[in-house]
Amino acid sequence: MDILIIHLNTATERLDFQNRQFKQLNLAFEIVEARSVSDISEESYQSLGFGWQRPLRKVxxxxxxSHQKTWETVLKKQKPCxxxxxxxxxxxxxxxxxxxIENADFQDIDLINLEIRSRKKIISKAVFHDFQDSKTKLFKLYQDRTGAAGYILYPSGAQKLLDRLAVSAPAIADGFIFSHYGLKSLQAEPAAIIQEDQMVPYGLVPAAQFDSIIGRSEHFKPEYASFNEKFKFxxxxxxGQIAMAFRYIQVIAKAEKRFIKLDKKDFI
Known part of the structure; x- marks a missing residue:
C-alpha cells in the first residue's frame, strides 16, 4: 500500500522523525508537499475560508x-493509500x-481511520472484520469528531470527498471528512496511529516534544466582523449539530459511543 505523507518543506525536524520512524518499520513513503500560508492569496482566503461553521484561519x-491534494493523488493512483x-x-x-487490509481487498469501503484523538467515536457494536495476525479489529465508523493524521482512503472515498467539495465550502480537514455521512468508513482498534501532540494525554511520553504547526482547532476562538456574520456562522x-444528532439517532440501535482502545506497548 502506498503511503502519502503531507509535509511542509520548512518542517525539517518532522521529516527527520518520519525518516527514522519509517526506517524502523521498514516502510517507504511518498511526500505530498503541503500548501503553506504563503501560497494562499488574500483573495483565495476570502473565497475559501468563510463557508464553514466558523471562519477558518489561513493555516x-x-x-x-493539502489533504485535497492527497485525495486527488489517490484518485489518480486508483488504489487505496x-x-x-x-x-x-x-x-x-x-x-x-x-x-x-490490502489482502482483505474490501470492495465496499471508502475510508479506514487508524487514529484516535482523545474523543469518543460512534462505532458499531459488532465487529466488521477481525485480523487475527495483527490483533486488530475493524468496526463500522458512524461518527468521528477530530483527527485526520492517519487514515486509509480508497479511490471511491476520494471521489466522494472531491464531489462534495465541488458543491460545498472547505472546512477543517477532519470536520470535512467525517461530516460526510455518505462515506462508508471503518475504525481500527487498537488504534494504530496517534498524532504527536496526543502522546502526552495518552501517557506515551512525559512531555510534549514540539507544537503542531497547524495548531489545534479545538482551542481556536474565532473573531467575527459583525453580529450578522456571527449569526450566519x-x-x-x-x-451541523443537528445533522450529528440525527446521525446518532439513525444508528443508535446498532452503535455505541466510546473511546477507542490503544496499546501503549505497541508504539516505538
Missing part, C-alpha cells in the same frame, strides 16, 4: 488544501496491518 485552509500528516506516530504493527454550526 487551516492550507491544511485542507495511507494518508499521514507529518507528525503522525505509528504503532509497531502498522506494516502487518497494512498488508492485512452560528446557524451553520447549529445545522
Amino acid at each position: 487551516e485552509v492550507a491544511c485542507f488544501l 495511507l494518508i499521514l500528516e507529518d507528525d503522525a506516530v505509528l504503532a509497531k504493527h502498522v506494516p502487518e496491518l497494512l498488508r492485512n 452560528k446557524q451553520r454550526r447549529l445545522a
